[in-house]
Amino acid sequence: xxxxxxxxxxxNLRNDIAKKVKQLDHAPGLAVILVGDDPASEVYVxxxxxxxxEVGFYSEKINKSANITQQELLDEIRRLNNNxxxxxxxxxxxxxxxxxxxxxxxxxxxxxxVDGFHSENIGKLMQNKAYLRPCTPKGVMTMLATIGIDLVGxxxxxxxxxxxxxxxxxxxxxxxxxxxxxCNSKTQxxxxxLRRADVVVAAVGIPQMIQGDxxxxxxxxxxxxxNRLESGKLVGDVDFDSATKNASWMTPVPGGVGPMTxxxxxxxxLTAYQNRT
Ligand code: GUN
Numbered sequence: 001x002x003x004x005x006x007x008x009x010x011x012n013l014r015n016d017i018a019k020k021v022k023q024l025d026h027a028p029g030l031a032v033i034l035v036g037d038d039p040a041s042e043v044y045v046x047x048x049x050x051x052x053x054e055v056g057f058y059s060e061k062i063n064k065s066a067n068i069t070q071q072e073l074l075d076e077i078r079r080l081n082n083n084x085x086x087x088x089x090x091x092x093x094x095x096x097x098x099x100x101x102x103x104x105x106x107x108x109x110x111x112x113x114v115d116g117f118h119s120e121n122i123g124k125l126m127q128n129k130a131y132l133r134p135c136t137p138k139g140v141m142t143m144l145a146t147i148g149i150d151l152v153g154x155x156x157x158x159x160x161x162x163x164x165x166x167x168x169x170x171x172x173x174x175x176x177x178x179x180x181x182x183c184n185s186k187t188q189x190x191x192x193x194l195r196r197a198d199v200v201v202a203a204v205g206i207p208q209m210i211q212g213d214x215x216x217x218x219x220x221x222x223x224x225x226x227n228r229l230e231s232g233k234l235v236g237d238v239d240f241d242s243a244t245k246n247a248s249w250m251t252p253v254p255g256g257v258g259p260m261t262x263x264x265x266x267x268x269x270l271t272a273y274q275n276r277t
Pocket of ligand 1: 091
């Protein structure tokens with residue numbers, strides 16, 4: 001079994017981006033908005049900010065109180081849409097319940113939507129004409145390309161149908177001409193479907209739910225899950241130890257998909273910059 005070293009692949013991607021930034025006449029800018037003080041979101045936002053600094057981007061970390069009104073948040077986004085120093089805008093999700101996340105996403109200019117969540121960007125992904133593509137699925141595609149997996153005609157199973165990961169992942173794999181099955185919490189015979197998969201992408205958010213004997217010998221396993229056990233240990237959605245007996249390639253948790261998501265956000269911000277200037 002080979003480990004897919006997301007940390008290293010992400011580092012290489014950041015090094016490439018940093019080299020390109022040195023040749024630009026001004027720095028690409030990313031604004032990250034965090035509403036409230038969810039500790040996990042704070043960690044993600046800090047990591048994004050640090051990654052920006054590493055590659056030489058201009059970054060604005062905007063912290064808003066959990067009781068900001070919808071109107072105030074939309075006004076902040078509109079200001080950033082019109083701010084020339086800012087090429088990419090990201091609002092960290094989830095948002096507090098009184099805010100309409102969908103309206104927030106739709107207010108971000110599609111040209112600055114570096115998360116790729118705006119309906120215009122999702123629509124383009126569906127038509128295989130993508131411009132800004134959601135970071136986690138795009139990062140997974142970069143990992144698969146880096147280890148040399150040819151997806152044409154492969155049977156892929158995506159477990160989880162979220163807007164952020166599962167659904168765009170389905171489109172990415174389909175655009176690469178794989179045959180894709182997407183599963184949700186009501187899927188029957190999940191293990192039977194997984195046993196036929198050449199590539200498994202797990203994004204359910206249930207710790208170690210996918211058992212090693214559900215993995216076809218030689219399959220590639222991408223684990224998007226990141227769950228903290230009561231012991232404090234971070235684990236994925238796949239039972240890593242048992243899956244290593246069957247998988248040919250597998251991502252670790254942590255150090256797999258997570259670093260790729262952030263490096264891909266930087267890649268998208270550079271794309272947004274290049275399309276503005
Ligand atoms: N929350 C969890 N993942 C993401 C992501 O990729 N982007 C944003 N904005 N929020 C998230």
